[in-house]
Amino acid sequence: MRSFCFSIDAERDYRTDGQLTVRGLAEGLPMFTDLLTSHDIPFDIMGSGEIVEHLPRDLLQKRQDLVALGCHAYSHSPGYLSRMPRRRKEAEIQRATALLRERFGRPPMQFRAPNFSIDGETLEFLGGLGYRIDSSVLPGRYVRRWRLIPLVDHRGAPFNPYRPSSVNFLHPGETPVLEVPVTPNPLASGAPLGLGFLHSEGARVCRTALEKAAGRYVVFLAHSWEMVRWTSADSVRPWVRDASRGKTDLLEELLALLDGWEFLNLDRVGAREGRGGGG
Numbered sequence: 001m002r003s004f005c006f007s008i009d010a011e012r013d014y015r016t017d018g019q020l021t022v023r024g025l026a027e028g029l030p031m032f033t034d035l036l037t038s039h040d041i042p043f044d045i046m047g048s049g050e051i052v053e054h055l056p057r058d059l060l061q062k063r064q065d066l067v068a069l070g071c072h073a074y075s076h077s078p079g080y081l082s083r084m085p086r087r088r089k090e091a092e093i094q095r096a097t098a099l100l101r102e103r104f105g106r107p108p109m110q111f112r113a114p115n116f117s118i119d120g121e122t123l124e125f126l127g128g129l130g131y132r133i134d135s136s137v138l139p140g141r142y143v144r145r146w147r148l149i150p151l152v153d154h155r156g157a158p159f160n161p162y163r164p165s166s167v168n169f170l171h172p173g174e175t176p177v178l179e180v181p182v183t184p185n186p187l188a189s190g191a192p193l194g195l196g197f198l199h200s201e202g203a204r205v206c207r208t209a210l211e212k213a214a215g216r217y218v219v220f221l222a223h224s225w226e227m228v229r230w231t232s233a234d235s236v237r238p239w240v241r242d243a244s245r246g247k248t249d250l251l252e253e254l255l256a257l258l259d260g261w262e263f264l265n266l267d268r269v270g271a272r273e274g275r276g277g278g279g
């Protein structure tokens with residue numbers, strides 16, 4: 001049996017004009033989480049610190065058993081945690097963690113770095129803050145700035161959950177935080193397999209990708225801004241318009257095609273994998 005984890009980065013809209021808007025959180029997220037809860041499907045909410053006040057508070061109250069609460073750092077500026085000065089990075093993670101705990105009355109236990117920019121130093125810090133799981137590694141991801149400075153290099157990373165080494169976080173080792181890699185898209189090298197792909201390619205192509213995906217779990221990455229419709233009048237890139245959809249019909253179609261799959265969230269993956277234990 002294959003396992004499917006619907007993992008949502010709840011964050012500001014992905015715009016080109018720098019404006020902070022939250023259409024995805026206000027209009028899109030409730031619609032998609034309602035669909036998931038109506039099917040009893042567990043999911044993750046990885047909240048970004050700067051928009052915590054816009055996260056629907058009742059999200060966790062209604063079906064606490066289905067939602068794994070996580071943190072998606074404070075913001076996406078400047079974009080890569082692994083390139084930030086240590087003190088600023090730690091202060092921002094601490095701030096986002098406190099805001100989420102305050103809003104929902106329980107601490108976030110999962111973490112996803114903006115733009116997959118996790119590193120060994122950050123993992124160690126997360127462990128100290130009480131985080132159990134990180135889901136930031138995207139096997140095969142390789143991003144350089146000016147074709148020169150590597151920003152993210154996850155080539156050769158494991159597909160299955162592992163406890164990273166403190167020397168090289170892409171290798172198994174002994175740190176207490178369990179890494180649950182995001183699932184790379186077997187049909188699009190270096191990209192995640194998630195809601196954007198479903199919206200641009202349709203349910204059947206997406207199921208084919210899911211069936212080809214490597215690893216025990218599919219961590220299916222979704223973003224709140226992919227849950228609303230953007231038109232050419234909006235300040236978003238054309239690919240964002242393709243990746244986004246203001247209705248849940250394609251997700252419903254995909255779920256119907258996943259007959260025989262099991263659904264879980266990162267919390268349940270952690271319980272199964274013996275997080276922080278013998279791994």
Ligand SMILES: [Zn+2]
Nearest residue numbers: 009011114115
């Ligand atoms: Zn993000």
